[in-house]
Amino acid sequence: MHHAGRDPTADEVSGTRSRRAATPGLTRRPAELADVIVVGGGMTGLAAADALVAQGLGVQVVETAPAVGGLARSISVEGESIEAYYHHAFPQDRELRDLIDRLGLADRFEWRRASTAVLDSGRVYPFDSPMDLLRFAPLSLPARIRLGMGAAVAIVHGRSRRAAGMRVGEAGPLWFGRSGYDALWRPLLEGKFGSMAPDVAAAWLVARIRQRAQARKGGKGDRLGYLQGGFGVVAEHLAEDLARSGVNIACGAPVDSLTREGGRWRARFDGREVIGRAVVVAASGDVLSNLVRLPEDYRRAIEGIPYRAVVCVLLELDRPLSRHYWINLAQRSDLACVAVIEHTNFIPAERYGGRHLVYLTHYVEPEGRAWNAEADEIVGAVEEILRAINGRFERSWIVATHISRDRWAQPVPLAGGPMPGLPLATGLPGLFHASLAHIYPDDRGVSLALGLGRRVAATATAWLAEAELTESEDRV
Numbered sequence: 312m313h314h315a316g317r318d319p320t321a322d323e324v325s326g327t328r329s330r331r332a333a334t335p336g337l338t339r340r341p342a343e344l345a346d347v348i349v350v351g352g353g354m355t356g357l358a359a360a361d362a363l364v365a366q367g368l369g370v371q372v373v374e375t376a377p378a379v380g381g382l383a384r385s386i387s388v389e390g391e392s393i394e395a396y397y398h399h400a401f402p403q404d405r406e407l408r409d410l411i412d413r414l415g416l417a418d419r420f421e422w423r424r425a426s427t428a429v430l431d432s433g434r435v436y437p438f439d440s441p442m443d444l445l446r447f448a449p450l451s452l453p454a455r456i457r458l459g460m461g462a463a464v465a466i467v468h469g470r471s472r473r474a475a476g477m478r479v480g481e482a483g484p485l486w487f488g489r490s491g492y493d494a495l496w497r498p499l500l501e502g503k504f505g506s507m508a509p510d511v512a513a514a515w516l517v518a519r520i521r522q523r524a525q526a527r528k529g530g531k532g533d534r535l536g537y538l539q540g541g542f543g544v545v546a547e548h549l550a551e552d553l554a555r556s557g558v559n560i561a562c563g564a565p566v567d568s569l570t571r572e573g574g575r576w577r578a579r580f581d582g583r584e585v586i587g588r589a590v591v592v593a594a595s596g597d598v599l600s601n602l603v604r605l606p607e608d609y610r611r612a613i614e615g616i617p618y619r620a621v622v623c624v625l626l627e628l629d630r631p632l633s634r635h636y637w638i639n640l641a642q643r644s645d646l647a648c649v650a651v652i653e654h655t656n657f658i659p660a661e662r663y664g665g666r667h668l669v670y671l672t673h674y675v676e677p678e679g680r681a682w683n684a685e686a687d688e689i690v691g692a693v694e695e696i697l698r699a700i701n702g703r704f705e706r707s708w709i710v711a712t713h714i715s716r717d718r719w720a721q722p723v724p725l726a727g728g729p730m731p732g733l734p735l736a737t738g739l740p741g742l743f744h745a746s747l748a749h750i751y752p753d754d755r756g757v758s759l760a761l762g763l764g765r766r767v768a769a770t771a772t773a774w775l776a777e778a779e780l781t782e783s784e785d786r787v
């Protein structure tokens with residue numbers, strides 16, 4: 312169900328210097344036979360391949376895009392690689408830290424404090440401390456206090472049985488107060504989930520608040536981790552490590568069908584075919600259901616998970632826009648930008664040849680105007696916001712723009728929906744699925760993707776062992 316005429320995983324660059332970072336040397340002819348075929352070379356697929364090869368299994372990874380990394384992939388700015396979409400690590404991201412250590416990248420990893428703010432009615436309000444909250448003028452003082460207590464209330468109430476099936480549209484006003492919810496949370500949730508926002512599971516919001524609370528501990532601003540060159544570097548190094556261990560990785564080749572014959576799976580891609588005993592599809596449910604006829608209950612579960620697309624413009628500016636890393640927009644712009652993220656207020660501009668880098672992010676429906684918009688149109692739609700952030704902003708500050716889009720960027724965790732407990736086993740023998748929807752109630756995350764990859768590999772390995780036992784018993 313890809314949008315006609317638009318590559319759903321595309322980075323386009325205007326300006327002269329930038330090209331998508333490639334992962335050279337990884338496209339080899341596939342092995343004719345593999346134990347496991349992994350569809351998708353994002354973090355989940357690569358982590359699955361890593362865990363499978365560690366069990367001595369033969370693995371073939373197939374990735375649509377010209378390079379690995381998926382949503383965490385890199386592009387290049389002034390010769391420095393940087394993610395197509397802003398990324399940072401949280402203190403609790405253990406899987407990611409362990410992998411960075413194992414790949415010998417620890418000296419490129421750093422912790423930094425980064426500041427957050429909110430743009431409301433044309434004014435930027437810092438939002439890093441309880442004092443900032445008390446100064447948040449759009450709300451009355453009692454409403455500010457209620458909003459401030461809301462996170463603790465959400466964490467405590469979120470554990471109750473009553474909260475388990477609640478929607479954010481009900482729980483939000485209860486936790487943060489009506490005016491606090493309307494001023495702050497509602498615009499953010501609508502920015503991310505559109506008209507489905509009120510029906511998002513309250514449990515998802517609680518998980519999100521908990522994640523953030525960890526980063527807020529012990530200082531002003533969030534304590535966030537970054538890997539020099541961006542997290543796409545992890546994917547690239549992991550892919551090289553896998554290739555050295557004998558894993559075949561074919562990039563630039565979408566799998567277009569999966570069929571099962573004589574107890575073996577056949578994956579077709581790029582006019583070629585690879586045969587495997589098991590398959591892991593590490594991509595969205597719609598990708599999976601386009602490849603194979605699924606059992607009815609799994610297909611229905613997948614169809615019950617809507618996905619939002621992302622369109623993100625990275626601006627290269629010749630000077631800073633603001634002093635904040637992350638500005639949430641409580642006021643809407645044309646084309647509904649949800650946040651302005653000034654990466655170079657987190658990582659110094661010197662790393663990017665003195666360029667100041669600003670991401671303009673939009674979660675959208677894949678038919679809408681924003682999905683099809685070019686960078687220029689998006690900049691035009693956001694100009695008023697940029698000027699509200701910095702009254703002197705001029706378009707002439709923009710030296711180059713990069714635009715990235717992904718169709719399957721954000722599953723919508725609907726209350727009462729199928730995401731809780733969505734199985735990794737699809738119900739077809741040897742076919743496993745691991746997607747952004749499988750980490751509910753947590754939001755997406757590289758570290759969570761790595762953990763999920765390990766989990767799906769363990770499930771596939773156990774199934775293979777069982778199948779081998781049955782086959783050898785049959786032979787006896």
Ligand SMILES: Cc1cc2nc3c(=O)[nH]c(=O)nc-3n(C[C@H](O)[C@H](O)[C@H](O)COP(=O)(O)OP(=O)(O)OC[C@H]3O[C@@H](n4cnc5c(N)ncnc54)[C@H](O)[C@@H]3O)c2cc1C
Pocket residue numbers: 320350351352353354355356373374375376379380381382383396397398399400564565566567593594595598621623672719720745746747755756757758760
């Ligand atoms: C805007 C944005 C900001 C984010 N910020 C952060 C952050 O700050 N910190 C953090 O930890 N995480 C962040 N994330 C989340 C993180 O990027 C993801 O959780 C993680 O990269 C998901 O990896 P994945 O492999 O599960 O999925 P994906 O990255 O979506 O990988 C799926 C892969 O499957 C491939 N594929 C699809 N169809 C086929 C096919 N038919 N054949 C072959 N291949 C196919 C796709 O091309 C893709 O590479 C962010 C994500 C976005 C979109």
